[in-house]
Amino acid sequence: MPRRGLLVEEMALVLSTLSHIIDRKASNRVVTRLRALLRSNEFYLIPLALVIGVSTGAIVTVMSLIAQFAHVIIYGIPIDVRLSANAWVNPVVALIAPACGGLFLGLMEWLRRRWKIAAAVDPVEANALRGGRLSMRDSIVVSSQTLVSNGSGASVGLEAGYTQIGAGVASLLGQYLTLRRNDLRLIVGCGAAAAIAAAFGAPITGAFYACELIVGVYSVGSAAPILAASLAGALTSQYLTGAPYSLEIQKVGAVGFEQYIALFVLALLVAFIGIVVMRASPAVERLFVRIPVWLRPVIGGVCVGAMAIVTPQVLAAGHGAMLLDLHREMAVGMIATIIVLKLAACLISLASGFRGGLFFASLFIGSLLGKLFAGLLAMAGLSLALDPLVAMLTGMATLGVAIVGGPLTMSFLVLEMTRSVDVTAVVLGACIVTSVCVRVLFGHSFSTWRLHLRGETIRSANDVGWLRNLTVERLMRSDVAKVPTTTSIAACRREFALGTRQAVVVVNNSDDYCGLVSLPDLFSGELDSIADEIQVVELAKYFEVALLPEMNVKTAMKIFDDSGAEELAVLESENSRKVIGFLTESFARRRYVEEIDQATRGVLGALS
Structure with missing residues (x-):
């Protein structure tokens, strides 16, 4: 009996091994057939884009919840109130929290340099130079650092982490399925589109963000997969908890023809401000050069915390502050103060070593610039009746174009916010004015400008890697x-x-x-x-x-x-x-x- 029992066990082990080999071979056959389908017809990229959209939407939701819980625990704010919308923060916490987050990030950067690990590649650089190849490890690290930065209160948004992880997931799947170069670049764009769509609850905005800023072109072949991923990301986020950066404006007044000239003047002014901000970025970075790398974010965090004592609107991305400021009356001096402090907080946060994006921060600052412009026109006693809300939307979109890029992206964001074609028309015109002005006088968005400072020559996500x-x-x-x-x-x-x-x-x-x-x-x-x-x-x-x-x-x-x-x-x-x-x-x-x-x-x- 013992020998028989041993024989049965050996047979069972052999059968188990054979079963595992058969399952693995079957799995390999499935993957091989899937790769062949994806290569045979671009139609099969659409189901893959849907999978990427759903997974990215879920990840965006989780990241947003983690950041909000961090704000609640650290700053003691109510769970349903955004950090930047809070009327007051504890001065001690405001100084310590960003500094502690900065210390963590500073030590990470110090170790990266000590171990000679290459810097992470963002989706724009990956698509322009590397054919869509992103490291999943680097994407996770960057997204985690963005969470730490935003969660501790640094003046940066989560959208950089959203797009990084979304594009990273897409690139990982694309590389596993051995997609061709153009297909891999397209799928990376799908991941970024889903991330932005999930963040703002705006699928058309997400789709145009991918086309203008990540893929670099509009094309018939890329439209369906990108839009599918964008819709899937937005619907997933909406189904779970709602879009974290959702912006909805119920009623906007009509825009008269006489207001177009004033809003185009605003667009030109915003273009110059955007150029000044991007030019100032390396100058602020040079202030931290002589400071040890691990200490830079600590000092930057203390600076941001000191400004938060004056107004909490400088903390995090500014989503809550923007919703708060859209419809309330504000003195011109107060608006100007918040603009200056928020700009300084953003530049110091990024220059000192915090991770994050300027997408939403540029929208927030731009909206305040529009409100300030409308207020100054009213004070000047001009007969021109400029709707402050329309001016805010125009300033929001145009500064977004100046710093982030993508005139159609920003215009469709306004359309999905307001559902107003009249307002979108004037915003689109203003965005084009800003885009042309920045391209002629400067030639870069913030992301490509930072790459330029590192020695790269790319000006968009167009594929020049080949x-x-x-x-x-x-x-x-x-x-x-x-x-x-x-x-x-x-x-x-x-x-x-x-x-x-x-x-x-x-x-x-x-x-x-x-x-x-x-x-x-x-x-x-x-x-x-x-x-x-x-x-x-x-x-x-x-x-x-x-x-x-x-x-x-x-x-x-x-x-x-x-x-x-x-x-x-x-x-x-x-x-x-x-x-x-x-x-x-x-x-x-x-x-x-x-x-x-x-x-x-x-x-x-x-x-x-």
Whole structure:
């Protein structure tokens, strides 16, 4: 019996192992078939986008609840009151809470630098340079840091954490399913769209946010998946607890034609203010350079806490404060004070090392700018009757465009807030004015400006990563035909027949590059009589012109154009004259056109 029992156990173990192998193979077959479906037709991206939208909406809801509970526990506010809408906060708590949160973030940053961990990549950079590839670990870390920053009271919003985790989840699924580059970028946009839609309860806003700021283009092929994810995110958030940043205005007055000019003037003023804010960002960061990295957020937190003693409206994103200020009467001096303090709190929070976004903060400050503008016009005694609420909505949207970008995103946010086409029309016009002004005078949104300060040259989420990846090293051929400088023309002719290649490389005794000789020049009839007497080096061209492996194809083509060469040698490095390969102009141009064609088909939605 014992032996029989042992045999039964062994058989059971074998069967269990076989079952596990069969299940795993079946699972692999399912995943393989799913990958094939997603590659075969863009229609199958829609169910994937719905899954991403639902999961992102749930995550946004959880993050919002955690932040609100943190505010309740730390600041002792009622559960149904936003931190920035509170009339008063304990001065001691206001000083200590952001400083403690800053200490935690400062230590995290100190450890990251000590362990030489690369900085996290945001969705804009991922889509522009990395083909939509995001690290899920980094996304979780960034979202957690955003929660700590907002939860402790720093003057930043959660929307950066929302979009980071939404895009991270989407990228993780896309990489697991081995989606193509264009599809992966699209799915990352779906994650960001769902995050914004869930946060504001505005699916159209979320969809245009993804198109304008994350994917970088509007296209037929991307519309359905992005809108599906956006709707799923908004509905999920609404079903669970309601959108955390929901803004609804029940009644807005009609906008007369005479108000358009005043609101367009407001748009221009807001554009200049937005540029000043973005220009001020690196200046404020320089104030913290000499301070130890772990101490910077602590000092920044104390500064924000000191301003919160004056007005709690500087704390967190400002959602509660904006709802509070929309319909109440406020003195011009009070509005100006809140604007200055909130701007200072936002810049200090980000410069000192807190994590978060300026999306909602820009909406809040912009609304106050609109209210201040309307108040100043009224004080000036002008006959123009400008509705303060319309001015607030215009200021909100235009500062959002100046700092975040996306004129259609902000315009549709106003439409979903007010349900008023009249107000949306004037806001759209004002957003276009601001967008053009900022693009001409500055050329960046806040996110691309911060990337610019780090040395990147991108100005949007348009995919330029393929251009950087298409380097000379990838394009060149390594079967280089070399001849010594002392070789005669006749000897070189005997070694290389006409038509076998375009050119040969001339090298000296140290194998250093001394120029190129084209075979048509080498076989010129004028040289027949002196071919045994002339050395090949006397025909060499392009001694000072060569390519380097790290150059991208666009740089290589400019060198071809400037030199007029049809073929160029590739040198080992700037400090070395060793030849490691060669590249022809025709091949470089063909590959460049192929990549542009593929990128264009992605823009037009013809993803095949």
